[in-house]
Amino acid sequence: MSAGRKYEGSAVALTGVLGAIAVIATVLLLAPTVIVIVLSFTNGFSLKFPPPGYSLRWYASLPDAFQLQYAALNSLKVACASTLLAVVLGVGAAMAIARSEKAMARVLDSFFMSPLILPALAFGLASLIYFSRIGIQLSLWTLVIGHTVVGVPYVIRTTVAALSQLPPALLESSASLGASRAYTFRRVTLPLIAPGVAAGAFICFMSSFDNVPVSLFLRDASTDMLPIRMWQDLEGRLDVSIAAVSTLMVLVTLVLMVVMERLAGISKRIR
Amino acid sequence: MTAAVLKGPPVTGYSLAFATPLAAFFVLFFLAPLLLLIVISFYATPELQSFGFDQYVKIATDGFTLPVLFDTLWLGLQTTLLCLLLGYALAWCYVRSPGSLQKLLMLAILMPLLTSVVVRTFAWVVILGRQGIVNSVLAEFGWIDAPLKLLYTRGGLIVTLANVQLPLMVLPLITALQKLDPNLEDASSALGASALRTFVKITLPLTLPGIVAGCLLTFAASITAFISQSLIGGGQMLFMPMYIYQQASSLQNWPFAAAISLVFLVAVMACVSVFNLLGRLSRAGA
Numbered sequence: 088m089s090a091g092r093k094y095e096g097s098a099v100a101l102t103g104v105l106g107a108i109a110v111i112a113t114v115l116l117l118a119p120t121v122i123v124i125v126l127s128f129t130n131g132f133s134l135k136f137p138p139p140g141y142s143l144r145w146y147a148s149l150p151d152a153f154q155l156q157y158a159a160l161n162s163l164k165v166a167c168a169s170t171l172l173a174v175v176l177g178v179g180a181a182m183a184i185a186r187s188e189k190a191m192a193r194v195l196d197s198f199f200m201s202p203l204i205l206p207a208l209a210f211g212l213a214s215l216i217y218f219s220r221i222g223i224q225l226s227l228w229t230l231v232i233g234h235t236v237v238g239v240p241y242v243i244r245t246t247v248a249a250l251s252q253l254p255p256a257l258l259e260s261s262a263s264l265g266a267s268r269a270y271t272f273r274r275v276t277l278p279l280i281a282p283g284v285a286a287g288a289f290i291c292f293m294s295s296f297d298n299v300p301v302s303l304f305l306r307d308a309s310t311d312m313l314p315i316r317m318w319q320d321l322e323g324r325l326d327v328s329i330a331a332v333s334t335l336m337v338l339v340t341l342v343l344m345v346v347m348e349r350l351a352g353i354s355k356r357i358r
Numbered sequence: 359m360t361a362a363v364l365k366g367p368p369v370t371g372y373s374l375a376f377a378t379p380l381a382a383f384f385v386l387f388f389l390a391p392l393l394l395l396i397v398i399s400f401y402a403t404p405e406l407q408s409f410g411f412d413q414y415v416k417i418a419t420d421g422f423t424l425p426v427l428f429d430t431l432w433l434g435l436q437t438t439l440l441c442l443l444l445g446y447a448l449a450w451c452y453v454r455s456p457g458s459l460q461k462l463l464m465l466a467i468l469m470p471l472l473t474s475v476v477v478r479t480f481a482w483v484v485i486l487g488r489q490g491i492v493n494s495v496l497a498e499f500g501w502i503d504a505p506l507k508l509l510y511t512r513g514g515l516i517v518t519l520a521n522v523q524l525p526l527m528v529l530p531l532i533t534a535l536q537k538l539d540p541n542l543e544d545a546s547s548a549l550g551a552s553a554l555r556t557f558v559k560i561t562l563p564l565t566l567p568g569i570v571a572g573c574l575l576t577f578a579a580s581i582t583a584f585i586s587q588s589l590i591g592g593g594q595m596l597f598m599p600m601y602i603y604q605q606a607s608s609l610q611n612w613p614f615a616a617a618i619s620l621v622f623l624v625a626v627m628a629c630v631s632v633f634n635l636l637g638r639l640s641r642a643g644a
Contacts (some may be wrong), residue, residue: 098553108447112528115444115521116466119481120473122491126484134484136491176380183377195377198384204574206582206626208599209619210391212606216398216616217391236388239380297474299585303603317476318585325483333477340473344465354464 120337127330134325145331155332158316165227165302165312166295169234173291176235177242178284184243185250196243203240210236211304218305225307233301238291242284245356249283250276282351289347293340399616406613413617423601423618427625430598433516434581434629438527440520441576442569445527449568450561452528453535471525479586482518483509486590510592518590519580526579527572534568535561563640570637574630581626598622 122136127145129138149155180199184192202210214233218225253276261271302312317333320326347353402410417423452463470478485491486508493505508514538561546556562569584599591597602622606615 097555098547101553101557105447105450108444109451112444112448112524113463113466115517116470116524118485119478119521120469122484123477123481133489134487135489136484136494176383180377180380182372183374186371187374189374191374192377195374195381199380202388204578204626204630206578206599206619206623208582208584208602209395209623210388212602212615212619213391213395214387215606216612217387217394220394232387236384297476299475300582300599303584304606314474314476314585317474317480318589321476321480321483321589329476329480333474333480336477337469337473341469344468354468 123330123333124337126327127334129327129330132327134327134330145328148328149331149335152328152332154311155313155316155320155328158311158313159332161227161310162296162313165230165234166292168227168231169238169295170288170292172231172235173239173242174284174288177239177287177291178246180239181243181246181250185247196247199243200240202237207237207298207300208303211301214301215304225305225310227310229305230302230310230312233305234295234298237298237301238295241290241294242287245283245287245290246280248356249280253279283356285351286347286353286356289343289351289353395616396620398612399620401613404609404611404613413613414621416614417617417621423621426596426601427598427618427622430581430622431625431629433512433519433587433597434577436516437519437523437580438573438577440516441524441527442573444520445524445531445572446569448524449528449531449535452532467525467528470522475522475583475585478522479518479589482514482521482586482590486514486518509590510594512591512595515587515590515595518586519583522583522586523576523579526575530568530571530575531565532568534565534571538564566637566640570633574633577629577633578626 126134126136126138128141128143129135130140130142130144131138177199180195184196184199211233214229215225218229223229257275257279258271261275262268266274297314298312299314299318302315306312306315317329320329344353398406399413400409400411402408402412448463448467452460452467455463483490487493488505488507488509490508492508493502496502496506542560542564543556546560547553551559581597582599584603587595587597588600598618602615602619605611605618609615
């Protein structure tokens with residue numbers, strides 16, 4: 088009996104300590120977002136928290152913030168194009184390596200995943216030197232290429248996971264019923280792996296939209312990207328309108344996330 | 359005819375040829391630039407005229423680059439440890455929570471991952487600043503007379519980075535904890551082990567793959583977190599990413615920038631290998 092009580096006491100203590108740390112962690116996770124949202128409604132000129140009063144003045148200033156709008160549009164274009172390219176290239180690669188037991192498939196897998204671990208900044212610099220040496224002018228296209236390299240691992244990871252969960256019996260029965268490989272792919276495989284592909288595409292899109300280390304090197308003087316514009320605005324002067332932009336971004340992300348959770352169960356697929 | 363069927367790939371698999379477009383793309387735009395980076399680092403001068411080991415000699419002897427490198431790796435390690443402490447507790451509580459709470463917690467965990475890094479770092483400027491939340495709360499209670507310096511300090515930077523990278527740590531840990539057979543913990547306590555002993559002897563070792571995966575991602579992300587390092591660290595603290603950027607952009611010294619990027623890259627790969635090795639060793643020992 089006393090052993091049981093001792094166990095109870097230590098279990099309560101352990102749960103208490105871990106629980107307390109978990110609460111701190113959750114507060115840390117949420118605090119920044121909440122604070123930025125509240126701050127964006129300030130009527131003051133500084134980042135004082137809590138704000139002296141509330142207004143929509145910083146949102147009203149956004150339609151005139153041409154630099155931010157221009158940067159946001161560039162970021163959107165690059166994110167869309169690089170996600171599209173990453174999906175087309177990545178799904179093919181995922182199909183090739185997902186169920187293959189060849190040694191080459193493992194090599195390719197590590198090769199395609201390596202942008203995740205290599206410092207992206209080194210890759211950004213390498214690309215800048217590369218493009219300038221082979222005589223390609225920096226433009227939105229060089230940005231698209233750089234972002235695709237960094238984003239494609241996400242698409243491959245979620246697509247490979249979806250493909251390996253696919254019951255082989257489905258493909259075999261489709262083939263034994265006389266369907267061609269292309270037909271089976273279009274009517275059986277693709278619909279079943281679509282949520283996995285969508286989850287990867289979503290993460291790829293977000294990572295491109297938020298990319299700094301590659302954009303820093305591959306943009307030219309006239310192509311401003313949103314995260315870099317915001318960073319420069321913040322370094323120069325702590326501009327409150329950035330809080331309004333941030334809040335809008337959080338809002339759009341939240342909506343996208345809920346939609347993606349419904350469509351693709353994204354929280355289960357990005358681990 | 360049978361031979362032809364046998365020779366072709368099984369219907370459940372696809373030919374490796376499907377990877378060709380991406381492989382070509384990677385060779386052209388990933389491998390080639392990195393190889394060129396190596397070549398450039400062996401130029402002796404920024405004008406790219408003669409070859410030599412000058413850049414690497416400079417790194418080894420200038421007494422500045424190596425300290426910046428080690429400081430960056432140390433920052434990554436500190437951030438990873440803080441993340442592990444916070445993340446493990448959160449993941450442990452997550453798998454023990456009822457379903458409805460899990461949904462909310464998952465939203466809290468994913469939200470930062472999908473909010474711009476600039477936005478999250480910006481929030482920490484507000485929290486840590488001289489008129490920031492921490493300072494106003496402390497002053498309100500009369501615990502401090504003058505505002506504490508939190509922004510532009512190492513402590514502030516570590517907390518910020520830990521917050522920014524926390525989701526990368528929590529997600530693999532949740533996966534590892536969910537795979538853990540609850541019977542093992544029950545058996546341990548039924549045999550008389552205390553909860554703490556069960557945690558240290560059963561739960562921690564069995565979730566080691568998740569710990570290693572989380573640490574790898576957190577470490578790799580925090581040492582290259584350019585924005586957080588420059589906004590929270592300020593001008594006084596210099597880490598490798600900003601150093602590389604300054605050398606390449608402001609000074610246009612490509613060979614030196616290339617050389618320090620490569621040294622940084624190799625150091626990161628070495629740390630990653632050590633992490634992996636530690637994981638494998640302790641799994642073998644457990």
